[in-house]
Amino acid sequence: MLGGLRIRRALTSVASALAVITLTFVSSLPTATPSAAIDVTARTGQVGATAGAFTDTKHRKSSHVTTGTLKVSKRFAAYLAFPGIALNSGEAVTQSTLYVTVKGVSHASKGSLSVRPVLSGWSGAKVTYKSRPQVGPVIGTAKLKKNGVVAISLSPSASSYLAAGSGLRITRVGTKYTAKIIARSAHIDYTIGAASALTEPQARPAPAPAVNNSTLAGHPVFAHYFPPYPISLDNVNGTGDYYATQYLLPSGENGKFASVGGLLRDRPLPRSPLSGDFQYTDMKTEVSQAKQAGINGFAVDILSFNTADRNWQLTVKLLRAAEADGQFKVMLQPDMTALGSVSTSSFAAAIASLAGYGSTYRDSNGAVVISPFYTEAKTPSWYADMLKVLKSNYNVNAVMLPLFLDASNMSSYASISIGFGNWGIRDPQAAATWxxxxxxAHSLGKLWMEPVAVQDVRPNQKLYTEAVNTDTLAATWNRAISQKADLALMTTWNDYSESTSFAPSADHGWAFLDLNEYFVNRFQRGSTSVGTEKLMIVHRIQHTSTPVTYSGTMSRTGLTGPSNKVQIVTLLKQDATVTVTIAGSTYSYTAQAGLFTKSYDLQPGYFTATASRSGATVLTVTTKDAASFDTTSQQDLSYHAVVAGR
Known part of the structure; x- marks a missing residue:
């Protein structure tokens, strides 16, 4: 079984025109699937320094290369070169300690030694303060003594640097006094073990901020990415994979969700098995899908900082896939419903390990944007402390863009934030009055990230919000456009447990993304022009009053009452005649150019729509999922859709 119980999400319902936030639970979030273990025999070793040098801030062009005495202080920085540690497949440096000999240290009780990896491949050549190499995050600190050997335990994140033969930079911090270390006696004792034994995220060197490469112009649109539901969970054919045999069936996962008709109603578009790293390939596919729909990036829900957890591993692969694309960005959204007990130091370490990817979203100053889901779970001072640790320990500049469940908290977080967002609402009437x-946000001088959604149906929580076909999508986008939001967050790309997904899926194909792209163009460019003409049918496959064989049925939340309609959506360059067939009856109307919708009462069976001009068919589409009002063993109140014209 892939499941486990975690706090997941909050549903924003609206009563008496006031948003009421309710924390809810979702079960069965997939965890790491065990893979074949690689046998690694632990071994120890030692490498000695091959060269040493120090730089001087007061003599910026002077070089001091020596295997003798090196100075370290606020003014002086020492550099030590070491050979790389050879590793086999599946191995990592699991423990390492740097030993340096100090002598004649004045005020030894003040300050400490701080160690950072050298990132530019320095190996002992001439180095000056002016030409000093770039360094990475702090990987070790230790108190000083007046004379003798100081042992500096290096963090697990040092593994990749030691294997690559990165040099080390040593400084004395927290005091103005200088210490002296002996280069020739410096050495590293290390233990090699299985890479899977490392549980601390491995820090990557953060690239120098490059505004043109690391920020998005205009009004960026992000889609919230939920790692538990990637394209494939097990790389099995779609008819026999975990989605098909477990998540979608009432009897799946040993009947765990039988009382609510099963965990999910929809799934990603199925595919055939892939060779190689299928998870990474799938991430590249999802990046490509989002880009095709005009989306600028994903806002990834970070559920765990444990590197052995599959959700963390998928987050890293998503960043890699976006980095390979070169333009697509990933906003970091740590999920504070799952990370509420994490310390500021652990939080900072995890963010630092992700900050090195070129795909990590940054503001116009090159600072990493952190947008915690349910930000208000921690105080502003907690985040302020975390930002300080991130800067002091890892040399990573970051800013906050809180994603609230209750945006009335924004004033309290203004001093640490560049902007704000809210998880949002899911029904059209609430969108009009929220x-x-x-x-x-603008009155506080901050940016605003408006949430946009298509629907929200949660069988496992026994709740649904009435979206009225595509009316919620239109209403939430109209808010973003008319209220001049600075960026938008699509909630969500792929959370199938809440039926909020925009991603290409079995139930709605590309229809929601195709319609969404029209609104993206309006939001970013003010354009209402139509590119490729499209014809869509959006409908439920059951009536909201269809009898169900079990008691755990869904209750409606929100302001909008139940709706049972078949909606025809057209995106046209010119007017066209649309003919619709529903339950044997035929209807006809003129669809005006641009975006146009027309609704009819939901009936059992399949539906067909055809757009024509001067008697010639332009587009035609037939639903693939039949509607039925018969008693059902699986209540499904989500909207299905088909589209022609892709």
Whole structure:
């Protein structure tokens, strides 16, 4: 079984025109699937320094290369070169300690030694303060003594640097006094073990901020990515994979969700098995899909900082896939419903390990943007402390863009934030009456990230919100456009447990993304022009009153009452005649150019729509999922869709 119980998400319902936030639970979030273990025999070793040098801030062009005495202080920085540690497949440096000999240290009780890896491949050649190499995050610290050997335990994140033969830079921090170390006696004792034994995220060197490469122009649109539901969980054919045999069936996972008709109602578009690293390949596919739909990046829900956890591993592969693309960005959204007990130091270490990817989203100053889901789970001072640790220990500049469940908290977080967002609402009437949070954020001099959604149906929580076909999508986008939001967050790309997904899926194909792209163009460019003409049918496959064989049925939340309609959506360059067939009856109307919708009462069976001009068919589409009002063993109140014209 892939499941486990975790706090997941909050549903924003609206009563008496006020948003009421309720924390809910979702079960069965996939965890790491065990893979074949690689046998690694632990062994120890030692490498000695091959060269040494120090730089001087007061003599910026002077070089001091020596195997003798090196100076370290706020003014002086020492550099030590070491050979790389050879590793086999599946191995890592699991423990390492740097030993340096100090002598004649004045005020030894003050300050400490701080060690960072050298990133530019320095190996002992001439080095000056002016030409000093770039360094990475702090990987070790230790108190000083007046004379003798100081042992500096290096963090697990040092593994990749030691294997690559990166040099080390040593400084004395926390005091103005200088210490002296002997280069020739410096050495590293290490233990090699299985790479899987490392549980601390491995820090990558953060690239120098490059505004043109690391920020997005205009009004960026992100889609919230939920790692538990990638394209494939097990790289099995779609008819026999975990989605098909477990998540979608009422009897799946040993009947764990039988009382609510099964965990999910929809899934990603199935595919055939892939060779190689299928998870990475799937991530590249999802990046490509999002880009095709005009989306600028994913906002990834970070559920764990444990590197052995599959959700963390998929997050890293997503960053790699986006980095390979070169333009697509990934905003970091640590999920504070799952990470509420994490310390500021662990939080900072994890963010630092992700900050080195070129795909990590940054602001116009090159600072990493951190957008915690349910930000208000921690105090502003907690995040302020975390940002300080991130800077002091890892040399990573970061800014906050809180994603609230209750945006009325924004004033309290203004001093540490560049902007704000809210998880949002899911029904059209609420969208029309909800607070103008963009105006409030702008009054504080901050950016606003508006949530946009297509629907919200949660069988396992026994709740649904009435979206009225595509009306919620239109209403939430109209808020973003009319209230002049600075960026938008699509909630969500792929959370199938809440039926909020925009991603290409078995139930709605590309229809939601195709319609969403029209609104993206309006939001970013003010354009209402139509590129490729499209014809869509959006419908439920059951009536909201269809009898169900079990008691755990869904209750409606939100302001909008139940709706049972078949909606025809057209995106046209010119007017066209649309003919619709529903339950043997035929209807006809003129669809105007641009975006146009028309609704009819939901009936059992399949539906067909055809757009024509001057008697010639332009587009035609037939639903693939039949509607039925018969008693069902699986209640499904989500909207299905088909599209022609892709």
């Amino acid at each position: 607070t103008n949070w963009a105006a409030k």
